[in-house]
Amino acid sequence: MTIELENDIDPKLFPILEQVSDPEIPVLSIMDMGVVRFAKMIDAVAQIKITPTYSGCPAMDVIGEDIIEAFAKENIEAKVSLVLSPAWTTDWITPNGRKSLEEYGIAAPLEENADKEALLGNKKIVKCTNCGSVQTKLVSQFGSTACKALFQCEDCLEPFDYFKCLK
Amino acid sequence: MMKNENLVHYIYGIADNALILGQRLSELCGHGPSLETDIALTNMALDLLGQTRSYYQYAAALLGDGKTEDDIAYLRIERQYKNVLLVEQPNKHFGYVIARQFFYDVFHLLLLQELQNSKDETLSAIAKKGIKEVSYHQRFSSDWIKRLGDGTEESRKKVQEAIDDLWKFTDELFHMTEDDKLVFEAQIGVDVTALKQTYYQRVKEILDEATLSIPEIKWFQKGGKQGIHSEHMGYLLADLQYMQRAYPNMKW
Numbered sequence: 001m002t003i004e005l006e007n008d009i010d011p012k013l014f015p016i017l018e019q020v021s022d023p024e025i026p027v028l029s030i031m032d033m034g035v036v037r038f039a040k041m042i043d044a045v046a047q048i049k050i051t052p053t054y055s056g057c058p059a060m061d062v063i064g065e066d067i068i069e070a071f072a073k074e075n076i077e078a079k080v081s082l083v084l085s086p087a088w089t090t091d092w093i094t095p096n097g098r099k100s101l102e103e104y105g106i107a108a109p110l111e112e113n114a115d116k117e118a119l120l121g122n123k124k125i126v127k128c129t130n131c132g133s134v135q136t137k138l139v140s141q142f143g144s145t146a147c148k149a150l151f152q153c154e155d156c157l158e159p160f161d162y163f164k165c166l167k
Numbered sequence: 168m169m170k171n172e173n174l175v176h177y178i179y180g181i182a183d184n185a186l187i188l189g190q191r192l193s194e195l196c197g198h199g200p201s202l203e204t205d206i207a208l209t210n211m212a213l214d215l216l217g218q219t220r221s222y223y224q225y226a227a228a229l230l231g232d233g234k235t236e237d238d239i240a241y242l243r244i245e246r247q248y249k250n251v252l253l254v255e256q257p258n259k260h261f262g263y264v265i266a267r268q269f270f271y272d273v274f275h276l277l278l279l280q281e282l283q284n285s286k287d288e289t290l291s292a293i294a295k296k297g298i299k300e301v302s303y304h305q306r307f308s309s310d311w312i313k314r315l316g317d318g319t320e321e322s323r324k325k326v327q328e329a330i331d332d333l334w335k336f337t338d339e340l341f342h343m344t345e346d347d348k349l350v351f352e353a354q355i356g357v358d359v360t361a362l363k364q365t366y367y368q369r370v371k372e373i374l375d376e377a378t379l380s381i382p383e384i385k386w387f388q389k390g391g392k393q394g395i396h397s398e399h400m401g402y403l404l405a406d407l408q409y410m411q412r413a414y415p416n417m418k419w
Contacts, residue, residue, distance in 0.1 A: 055296055056217025084221060085292030087299060119306070140203035141307050142210040146300070150203065166299050 009039040013046060019070050023062045024145055027104040030063055034092025037083050046071050046078040051088045053166070054146045090166045105129045106148065107162040115165035119149060128153035129160045169353040175226050176249065176346040177356050178290075179239075180392060181278070182222030183250035186240060187400075188271060189215030190407050191258060200261045207307055208264070214300040221293045241411035245404055246394040249344075253336035255391070255400045259329070262315050262322065266329035269308035273369050274340045274362070276301045281357040290355065309373050316377025323379070330374070331382040338387035340366070 009017075017036055018029045030036055030050070038049035048067055052060045064080040071078035090109040093101070098108040107126050110118060117123040119141060126136050133155040143150040148161040192212035199205025223236035254271055258264050279301060282294035315326040341363040343351070350356030374381060390396065410417060 052217070052296075054214060054217060054300060055221060055293075056213035056215070058213070084296055085288070087292070087296040140207060141303065141310075142203075142207035144206070146210040146213055150206075164303070 007037045009036060010041065013039045013041070016046075016070050016074055016076075017048075017067070020063065020066045023059050023066075025101070025104065025106065027100045028093075028097055030067075032094045032097030032100060034094065034097070035063070035088060041076075044077070046076050048078055048080045049083045050080060051083050051086075053088050056146065088166065090163065093163075101163060102129055105160055107151065107160060109163045109165040112165050112167050118162070119164070126151055126162050128156060128158060130158040131156040169349040169355070171229055173346045173349045174287075174353075174355065175229050176344075177350040178222050178226045178229075179247075180249040180344065180347065181282075182219050182226070183248045184254050184271070184275075185215040185222070186219040187248070187250045187403065188254040188268075189213075189219060190403060191254065191256075191267075192264075194258060194406075195264065204261070211268070211304050211307070214297075214304070218293065218297050218300070221296070225289050225293070237411070241408050245396055245400055248391075248396070248400070248404075249394060250391050250396075251336065251339045252388060252391040252397050253333065253339065255397060255403055256333065256336065257399050260325060262326035263329040263333075265308055265311045265315060266326060266333050268304065269312050269373070270333055270337055270370070272301060272305040272308045273373075274337075274366055276305050277362045277366060277369075278357055278359065281362070285355050285357075286353070287355040312373055312379070313377040316374070316379040326377075327379055330379060331384075334382045334384050335386065335388045337366075337370075339389040339391060342389060342392055344392050 014031065017039060018031050020030045022028045022030060022033055022035075025033075033053070035050050035053065036048065037051050038047065040047055050060065050063060050067070060082065064082075067080050068078045093109070101108045107129050109115060110125065114123070114125055118126050119138060121138050124134050124136060127134055128136050128151075130153060133153055135154040136151045137154060138149060139152050139159065140150040142148075143161045147164060147166070149164050150159060151162045152159045189212045192208050192215070195205065196209045196212070197205065199208055219240070220236055223239045226239060227235050253267060256263075256267055276298065279294040279298045283291050283298065285291045285294065312326065315322040317323070341359050343358070343360060347356055347359070351358050371381060
């Protein structure tokens with residue numbers, strides 16, 4: 001566990017890293033998720049550093065193994081380590097990642113203040129991923145995973161996950 | 168002068184709170200009063216256990232004697248755990264779980280907000296990560312305090328009883344051990360005595376809003392930070408440590 005200030009990724013490694021997805025949100029690559037902080041070839045070994053979305057995120061072990069496997073397919077040895085700082089934020093999800101989330105049925109995170117209003121139930125602003133209505137209500141602050149909250153649409157009645165803003 | 172050993176003990180103090188509270192919440196997995204609360208409580212357990220791992224990994228690195236995070240979590244004896252008495256109290260009922268959580272969350276957030284300024288980069292990083300998670304915990308437990316307090320006659324009665332019962336454990340949160348003092352002097356640790364006033368102010372605000380009252384108790388219980396625990400701790404550890412004790416070094 002070390003501390004890394006900025007993300008530093010060799011563009012040549014992008015295509016391999018993009019094949020790895022979050023096991024809990026399979027439509028989202030780890031690049032779109034913004035969890036890869038460092039990726040470089042050092043002495044013929046791919047050194048990869050990833051950061052957890054949440055401290056206890058059980059997906060991190062699987063992501064680490066999947067990265068090693070993706071590189072092994074290209075006959076490259078990879079080493080994966082975990083960095084904690086700077087802490088992951090939902091701002092690092094790429095525009096493409098947000099689009100994938102919405103298509104998958106998970107409402108993408110709002111900006112910080114709007115997120116608070118939505119989670120406190122003060123404003124109806126989270127859009128239903130099924131019908132697009134904003135007549136939605138918070139069912140639970142915690143959804144199927146720690147990073148999501150559970151909402152329900154009052155128009156089409158569909159329950160859906162909302163990816164909470166993490167700043 | 169602070170020694171490595173003092174820092175390790177300081178880290179245990181913080182991490183053991185997260186481990187033991189995480190363990191208590193894990194006991195509720197599949198037993199929550201509703202699906203949503205069950206998921207919320209276990210998600211919070213996961214956050215706490217994740218934080219615990221980061222602390223223990225760091226403590227193991229500082230020890231440098233080949234011990235791992237698992238040794239620290241599973242193979243210490245009761246007296247070596249430095250968690251406060253509050254977090255080891257049993258899950259009597261949902262109102263009790265929420266009151267215990269609320270009392271800890273308010274403290275936990277204040278602590279991490281200070282710890283993020285630590286001169287120790289690793290502790291600062293763990294704190295910064297934790298703040299984001301604990302903010303959600305505090306929101307969840309505060310909301311439920313209000314909901315139960317300002318709810319039905321029965322919910323109000325139960326949560327008030329829980330507050331009356333747990334209040335005596337809140338003062339210990341602000342005690343400084345010898346290790347805490349040395350680590351604070353090294354500008355790594357937090358002076359928890361300085362958090363006390365803000366803590367009770369915040370707690371009072373939420374309890375007022377929940378129409379709940381603060382018990383008139385002048386006597387507070389302590390001991391956990393010195394490793395002297397309540398009768399519940401042994402049972403909790405028996406559950407937590409069973410697999411590693413019965414099958415040493417077993418892995419999933």
